[in-house]
Amino acid sequence: MLCAALCLTAAVGSASAVPATSSTATARAAAARQTAPxxxxxxxxxxxxxxxxxxxxxxxxxxxxxxxxxxxxxxxxxxxxxxxxxxxxxxxxxxxxxxxxxxxxxxxxxxxxxxxxxxxxxxxxxxxxxxxxxxxxxxxxxxxxxx
Structure with a gap:
């Protein structure tokens, strides 16, 4: 049971990290577009x-x-x-x-x-x-x- 809980926590933690990285990359790309002449x-x-x-x-x-x-x-x-x-x-x-x-x-x-x-x-x-x-x-x- 403990092993299943740890695996579920790891999976949820990984899934929540992906959007943050994706939104950071999107924000960087938008900033680059705004600063590019x-x-x-x-x-x-x-x-x-x-x-x-x-x-x-x-x-x-x-x-x-x-x-x-x-x-x-x-x-x-x-x-x-x-x-x-x-x-x-x-x-x-x-x-x-x-x-x-x-x-x-x-x-x-x-x-x-x-x-x-x-x-x-x-x-x-x-x-x-x-x-x-x-x-x-x-x-x-x-x-x-x-x-």
């Missing part, structure tokens, strides 16, 4: 943190960011500088020429990423042209980012 999702659905380049026009590659240097990459926004290389598409895009324009890049509005809802991704990009800019662009342009 948002990512930038590229055209191939890869998550990037502080990328050196980024394609803005996924369909044809006629606008991309290169030589990116990030000053900040935080929970709410990221800010850096780089060059926006844009095809003038003159006389048409396949025969056009690429031109470089210095920009300040701001990423913001983090949201859960549909592919991995536990990961936050920046959902908006703003480019501020520091000097020359493409004729059809304003000094500041803002685009939604894909999800």
């Amino acid at each position: 948002p990512v930038l999702v590229d055209c191939l659905w890869h998550a990037k943190v502080r990328p050196g380049d980024f394609i803005l026009a996924c369909g044809d590659g006629n606008s991309r960011l290169v030589s990116l240097h990030w000053d900040t990459w935080g929970q709410g926004s990221a800010r850096g500088t780089g060059v926006n290389v844009v095809n003038d598409c003159d006389p048409y895009c396949a025969a056009g020429h690429f031109h470089p324009y210095a920009v300040v890049v701001k990423l913001d509005r983090p949201q859960p990423w549909k592919k991995h809802p536990q990961v936050q991704h920046y959902s908006r990009i703003t480019l501020t042209y520091l000097g020359d800019r493409p004729d059809q662009f304003g000094r500041v342009v803002t685009y939604p980012l894909w999800n």
Whole structure:
């Protein structure tokens, strides 16, 4: 009888320890998600943190960011500088020429990423042209980012 009571106590003790460990692991995972910075999702659905380049026009590659240097990459926004290389598409895009324009890049509005809802991704990009800019662009342009 004593042996049966000890076995029952051991089984109950083990069963009650499992949820505590599981909830601790769950709490750690949730904390990691909250402290992990948002990512930038590229055209191939890869998550990037502080990328050196980024394609803005996924369909044809006629606008991309290169030589990116990030000053900040935080929970709410990221800010850096780089060059926006844009095809003038003159006389048409396949025969056009690429031109470089210095920009300040701001990423913001983090949201859960549909592919991995536990990961936050920046959902908006703003480019501020520091000097020359493409004729059809304003000094500041803002685009939604894909999800």
